Amino acid sequence: MILFGILLLVLALLGAPLFAVIAASAMWGYYRADIDLSAVAIEFFSVGTMPFLLAIPLFTFAGFVLSESDAPKRLVRLTRAVLGWMPGGLAIVSLAACAFFTAFTGASGVTIIALGAILYPALTRAGYPERFNLGLVTSAGSLGLLFAPSLPLILYGIVAQESIDELFRAGALPGLLMLIMLSGWSLWVNRSQRQPLSEFSWGEVGAAVRESMWELPLPVVVLGGIYSGLIGVSEAAAVTALYVLFIEVFVLREIPLRELPRIMRESMLLVGGILVILGVSLASTNIMIDAGVPQKLLALVEQFVSGPLTFLLLLIVFLLILGAILDIFSALVLVVPLILPVAAQYDIHPVHLGIIFLAAMQLGYLTPPVGLNLFIASYRFEEPIVRVYLATLPFLLILLISVIIITYVPALSLWLVPGA
Amino acid sequence: KIATIAPEGSGWMKEMRSAAAEISERTDGRVNIKLYGGGVMGDDKKVLRKIRIGQLHGGVFTPTSLEQIYSDVNVYGLPLLFESVDEVDYVRERVDARLKAGLEEAGFVSFGFAGGGFARVLSNTPVRSVDDLRGKKVWVPEGDTISYRTMAALELSPVTLPVTDVLTGLQTGLVDIVASPPVAVLVLQWHTKVEYLTELPLLYTMAFLAIDNRTFARLQEADRAIVTEVMSRVYDDFDRVNRVDNEKALEALENAGVTFVEPVEGALERWREPVMAVNRGLADDGYISPDLLDEVLALLAEYRAGASGTAEAGSTR
Amino acid sequence: MSDAAGRLGDRLERAGRLLEDLVLIVLLSAMMLLATAQILLRNVFDSGFIWADEVLKLMVLWLALFGAVAASRADKHISIDVVSRFLSPSLRLVSQCMVNAFTTVVCVLLAWHSARFVYSAWEFGDELVGGLPAWWFQIVMPIAFALIAWRYLLFTGSAVLRLGNRLRHRNPA
Ligand code: NA
Ligand code: NA
Numbered sequence: 001m002i003l004f005g006i007l008l009l010v011l012a013l014l015g016a017p018l019f020a021v022i023a024a025s026a027m028w029g030y031y032r033a034d035i036d037l038s039a040v041a042i043e044f045f046s047v048g049t050m051p052f053l054l055a056i057p058l059f060t061f062a063g064f065v066l067s068e069s070d071a072p073k074r075l076v077r078l079t080r081a082v083l084g085w086m087p088g089g090l091a092i093v094s095l096a097a098c099a100f101f102t103a104f105t106g107a108s109g110v111t112i113i114a115l116g117a118i119l120y121p122a123l124t125r126a127g128y129p130e131r132f133n134l135g136l137v138t139s140a141g142s143l144g145l146l147f148a149p150s151l152p153l154i155l156y157g158i159v160a161q162e163s164i165d166e167l168f169r170a171g172a173l174p175g176l177l178m179l180i181m182l183s184g185w186s187l188w189v190n191r192s193q194r195q196p197l198s199e200f201s202w203g204e205v206g207a208a209v210r211e212s213m214w215e216l217p218l219p220v221v222v223l224g225g226i227y228s229g230l231i232g233v234s235e236a237a238a239v240t241a242l243y244v245l246f247i248e249v250f251v252l253r254e255i256p257l258r259e260l261p262r263i264m265r266e267s268m269l270l271v272g273g274i275l276v277i278l279g280v281s282l283a284s285t286n287i288m289i290d291a292g293v294p295q296k297l298l299a300l301v302e303q304f305v306s307g308p309l310t311f312l313l314l315l316i317v318f319l320l321i322l323g324a325i326l327d328i329f330s331a332l333v334l335v336v337p338l339i340l341p342v343a344a345q346y347d348i349h350p351v352h353l354g355i356i357f358l359a360a361m362q363l364g365y366l367t368p369p370v371g372l373n374l375f376i377a378s379y380r381f382e383e384p385i386v387r388v389y390l391a392t393l394p395f396l397l398i399l400l401i402s403v404i405i406i407t408y409v410p411a412l413s414l415w416l417v418p419g420a
Numbered sequence: 421k422i423a424t425i426a427p428e429g430s431g432w433m434k435e436m437r438s439a440a441a442e443i444s445e446r447t448d449g450r451v452n453i454k455l456y457g458g459g460v461m462g463d464d465k466k467v468l469r470k471i472r473i474g475q476l477h478g479g480v481f482t483p484t485s486l487e488q489i490y491s492d493v494n495v496y497g498l499p500l501l502f503e504s505v506d507e508v509d510y511v512r513e514r515v516d517a518r519l520k521a522g523l524e525e526a527g528f529v530s531f532g533f534a535g536g537g538f539a540r541v542l543s544n545t546p547v548r549s550v551d552d553l554r555g556k557k558v559w560v561p562e563g564d565t566i567s568y569r570t571m572a573a574l575e576l577s578p579v580t581l582p583v584t585d586v587l588t589g590l591q592t593g594l595v596d597i598v599a600s601p602p603v604a605v606l607v608l609q610w611h612t613k614v615e616y617l618t619e620l621p622l623l624y625t626m627a628f629l630a631i632d633n634r635t636f637a638r639l640q641e642a643d644r645a646i647v648t649e650v651m652s653r654v655y656d657d658f659d660r661v662n663r664v665d666n667e668k669a670l671e672a673l674e675n676a677g678v679t680f681v682e683p684v685e686g687a688l689e690r691w692r693e694p695v696m697a698v699n700r701g702l703a704d705d706g707y708i709s710p711d712l713l714d715e716v717l718a719l720l721a722e723y724r725a726g727a728s729g730t731a732e733a734g735s736t737r
Numbered sequence: 738m739s740d741a742a743g744r745l746g747d748r749l750e751r752a753g754r755l756l757e758d759l760v761l762i763v764l765l766s767a768m769m770l771l772a773t774a775q776i777l778l779r780n781v782f783d784s785g786f787i788w789a790d791e792v793l794k795l796m797v798l799w800l801a802l803f804g805a806v807a808a809s810r811a812d813k814h815i816s817i818d819v820v821s822r823f824l825s826p827s828l829r830l831v832s833q834c835m836v837n838a839f840t841t842v843v844c845v846l847l848a849w850h851s852a853r854f855v856y857s858a859w860e861f862g863d864e865l866v867g868g869l870p871a872w873w874f875q876i877v878m879p880i881a882f883a884l885i886a887w888r889y890l891l892f893t894g895s896a897v898l899r900l901g902n903r904l905r906h907r908n909p910a
Contacts, residue, residue, distance in 0.1 A: 012817055013820045015816045015818035016840055017814035017816050018814070018815050020839065023843050027843075035474070036473035036475065037850045038473055039470065039473060041854035041855075042854060048795045049463070051790075054772070054793055054794060058768065058772070155584075157609065158609070164587065229594040231776050232585040232594050234582055238772030265757075268765060268803070270804070271801060273815045275805070276805040276814075277815060290475070333427070333428075333458035333459060337458065338428065375817070385818070472857060488864055557779070580787055580790045
C-alpha cells in the first residue's frame, strides 16, 4: 500500500495529470475496501448534480473575456487615478475585490480564474513585482469566506444549529483582520511604489471613470439584482457572463466575434481540467469518509489535548491537515458535529468555533502539496507549481498568523454578536 | 453501512447509534451497523446507487426519493389528503403493513415509518386563500413530481432553486412562500426570514429506514429477528417523539415571532377540489396504485363518518 | 503509414477538434441562455421551466467532460511538473512513456467502470429530468474517458517511438 502511494507520488512529480493520480488512488482505495469500482463513477456523476458548480464555467468564461479585453488596462488607470497616492493601492483594491467576490461564490478556485485573470495582468502592468502578484492573486482567492453571505458560513449555521445571522456578524471582524494584515504586507512590500500626492487630479479620475463606464456598473447590476430579489445568488454567474460578453463584444467591440469560439474553447479547457479533478476528488474523499478517516484523525489529536489552549492549538493543526485533504463542505458536515461537544468542554463559543473552523479551512486551499488554488493558479498563469508555492508562502504565513489571532482572541469574533 | 441526512450529533443519530450498539451486542458482533450521518454519502439518489453496488446496505429515505422504486409509498404525502393527525393514525394503522410489504417486494426491508408532521405554508404575506398565492413566488424542491403537479393545478408558478438559495431568497424576496414541516423550518432557519405560517395541514411527511433485501437475507434468522425487533422499536419511538418534537417546533416558531394565520372560510374546500383531482390524476398515471388511493379515501370517509360527532376535537397538529 | 492513410488521419483529427469545439460552444451558450431565460421568465412572465436547474447542472457535467477531452488533445491537464526539467532528454522520454501509459490505463479503467455505471442505470430504468432515461445524460462519462484514454495512448505511442529513435541513434547497431 505504501509502495503504491510512493509510486503515485513519483508519477505525480514526473508530471502525470493530477486527475489521473487522484483517480488511481481513489480506485485503489475502493479496491482495497472491497467496494465495486463503479463507485468512482457514481461519485464523479455528482459533478452533474452539485448546485454550486454552475458558477464555475460561467465565471471562468467571464474572466477570460475580461482578461482578453482592455479591462485590465482600464482598471489600472482607474485605481492609479483614485489611489495612486497610496503605496500598494491596486494591491489592496485587488484583495478587497477578491474577498468580496469569494463571499458570493464560496471559494472553489473560481475567484482566481475569474478575477485573478484580470488582476494579475493589471498588477503586472502597474509595475508590481511579478512574484508578489502571483502570491497575492493565489492567496486572495480564498479570502472572503468569512463574509456574508458565504455558503460555508450558512452551512456551519445549519450543521451546528447556530444562528446564521450571528455567524454573519461574527465573521466580519476576523475577515477584516485577514484583509488588513494582507493589505499591510502589500503596503510594506511596495512601500517604494507610489506616485506623489500632487499628481492627483479630478480630471484624470473623471476620464478614468468614463473609460470604465461599462464595467463599473457590473457589481451594481449583480448585487442590485440579488438584493432586490430579482436573481438568486446562484444565478449571479449567468448574469455576469452575459453582461460581460455583451459589453466587450457588442458595445466596446474589443473582442471580435470570430475570436469568441477560441476564448470559449480555452476557458472550457480550464473548466474541464478543474472539474475532472473535482470529480475524482469526490471519490477519494468518499473513501476517507467510508473508512472514517476524519473521526480517527480527531481521536488521535484528542489524545494530546490537556486544556483549552492546547485544544485550540491542536484544533488549528487538525483543521489545516483536514483542509489539505477534504473539501470545505464535506469537512463541515463530517467534523463540526464531532468537535462541537469537545469544544464545549473547554468553554469555546460555538460561533467562535465556526469562525476558527472556516478561517483555518480556507488555508487548506493554499497549503502545499495539495491546495487546489495553487494548482489552478499555476495552470491559469502558466507558472511552474514550485514558483507558485514560493510566491504564496509569505501570504500563507500572514494568514496563518491571523488564524492564530482569530483563534486566541475570541472577542474578535464575538464582539458584534449580541449576548455572546 | 447505512446513510442518512440526519446530522451527526442529532437526537435521531444518537438513538440510531445506541440501537446499533444494542444489535451488535445481542448478535455477539455478527451484525455491526455503521452509520454515516449528515448526508456525507450524498443525496438519496446517490445513496440508492451505492446500495445497488453494495457500498452501502441501507439508507434513511423520504418517500419522494423512492418514486422510481416503489412510488406507492408516497400515498400519505398526497397534498390535502388528511385533515388531522388522528386521521393519519387511523389510516396508517390499516395501510402501513401494505406499504411495508410493497417495499419488501421492491427489494427493501423497512421497520416502520417515522412521521415528520404536516408541512405548513410559510410566507411573508399572510396566506389565507388561493388568491393570496397568486403572483407570489412559491419555492418547490427539485424533482418533486407531486409538488409540480399541484402547483400546475392551482395555476401557480413554482420557483425552483437550490435549497441553499432559499434562506437568502426569502430575505431578498426571490422566494415569497415555502412549505415545509416545522422541525425542518427550524433546522434550516427559514423562520428568521418569514412572517406568517398558515395553519393548514398541507401534506404529511415521513422518513423511514430501508435496508437492502440482499444484505438482510444474508443474516442468520435469529439475527434478523433481533434487528427487526430493535429497529421496529426505535422507529415506533421516532414516530411518537417526532409528534412531540413537531408540537415543540410549532411553539418555537410562534415564540420566534412567526404569526399563525388560519385559512378563510371555504378556502380549504376551494383548494381541495383541484388538488384531489391531481391526486386522482397521479393514480390514473400509475404513480399511486388506484386501489391504494381508493382504500385510503374509503378509510378516511369511514373515519370522518364515525368521528363526525366529535369532528371539532381533531387537531391539525 | 501511406500518404492516404495519413491524410485520412489528419482529416479525422481536424473533424474531431471541430466537433469538440462545437460541443463546447453550444453547451456554454445554451447554459448562459437557459440560466438567464429562467430569470426573465420568472420576473417578467411569472413562469419558468421546472427542469431548468437539473438540466443546467447536467450541462456542467457535459462541459466538464468535453473540456477535459479538449484539454487532453493538447496534454493541458493540471499537473505538478517539478522533476522532469532536471532529467536528461532520454530520461525525460522514459518518464513521458511511464506517465502517459499510466494515464491511459487509469482512463481506460474510468471509462470501463463508468460504462458499468451507465449500464446499471439503463438496466434499472433510472430516470432524470422528470422521466427521461438517466443513461442519456450519463453516457457522456464512458465516452469522454475513452476519448481521453485514446489521446494518452497516442501520446504513449509517440513517446515510445521517440525513445526508440533516440536509443537507435545513440547505439547504431
Ligand atoms: Na463554490
Ligand atoms: Na466542494
